Amino acid sequence: MEDLNKIRKDIYNEPSNGFESPEANGSCNSSPVMTTPTTPTLLISGRRATRRRVIRTQVSDANSQEELDGRNVKNEHQNQKPKKPRLVWTDELHNKFLEAHDALLPQGDAVPKKILELMNEPTLTRENIASHLQKHRMNIDPLRRGNPKTKLQKLTPPQASSSSPNLSQQQASPTMTQPLSSSNLPETLTKEGAVNMNHNMKEHMQSFKECVLSDVASKDVYNGDNKSERNSMWCPDSADITEILDKDPKPSWDLKYLFYNGD
DNA sequence: TTATGAATAT
DNA sequence: CATATTCATA
Numbered sequence: 001m002e003d004l005n006k007i008r009k010d011i012y013n014e015p016s017n018g019f020e021s022p023e024a025n026g027s028c029n030s031s032p033v034m035t036t037p038t039t040p041t042l043l044i045s046g047r048r049a050t051r052r053r054v055i056r057t058q059v060s061d062a063n064s065q066e067e068l069d070g071r072n073v074k075n076e077h078q079n080q081k082p083k084k085p086r087l088v089w090t091d092e093l094h095n096k097f098l099e100a101h102d103a104l105l106p107q108g109d110a111v112p113k114k115i116l117e118l119m120n121e122p123t124l125t126r127e128n129i130a131s132h133l134q135k136h137r138m139n140i141d142p143l144r145r146g147n148p149k150t151k152l153q154k155l156t157p158p159q160a161s162s163s164s165p166n167l168s169q170q171q172a173s174p175t176m177t178q179p180l181s182s183s184n185l186p187e188t189l190t191k192e193g194a195v196n197m198n199h200n201m202k203e204h205m206q207s208f209k210e211c212v213l214s215d216v217a218s219k220d221v222y223n224g225d226n227k228s229e230r231n232s233m234w235c236p237d238s239a240d241i242t243e244i245l246d247k248d249p250k251p252s253w254d255l256k257y258l259f260y261n262g263d
Numbered sequence: 264t265t266a267t268g269a270a271t272a273t
Numbered sequence: 274c275a276t277a278t279t280c281a282t283a
Contacts (some may be wrong), residue, residue, distance in 0.1 A: 086276060113266065126266080131276055134268070144269090265283100272278065 087128050096121065097132060
């Protein structure tokens, strides 16, 4: 309490008699001590601001000029743990990643920790995997790219074919089992409806992804030598597509449509 | 507490 | 763009 009182005195610039707060004192506002224009919060945050400075990398450390408070950073932070250099996903590393990923995928275990274990690469960290995995999924899963609603709406529904599903104005009901398409998307979407739709879409995608991925797994998604090739995703030709889409389980027509339209 | 993954930062 | 980090959530 003694220390606290000192601090308080410092902040409010008042003599440290008793513990009562300024507000408790009725004459607070007219009190002479409060005429000091010092703003307590500013004072505190000001000090904190200079101390909170965090040195982020060794490089920036070495190159940085003197700190605001005039002290030399190198000396002050010498015991700072060195930062790992940015990981480079070489083809070899990525292939290893793919191997683990594809092995785990069927069991639904393609998550960072499991992939890391399977890869058996001590230098890698779980977050390394997580980051790479995020990108990988973006490449492989159209649903993780962009806004699904927007993308769907850009499409024109396929020509009313023989077995056109009955498109009753179903407002994203929880039990919706119809295929999704731009033609039966509700005009307005509630949050709940969006969740249901997303869930439903995932179910639809499941079989599609399985048959595509099993096929893609054997191909080299990441085999380019030059940068632009390496950064681009595996792009099936029409023969591939036909072959894949005719396999069981067959994706629903709307997903085929999505696929044909470049998504 | 630790993992996850979308979002965001570098 | 590639990779890292944050942040809410599980």
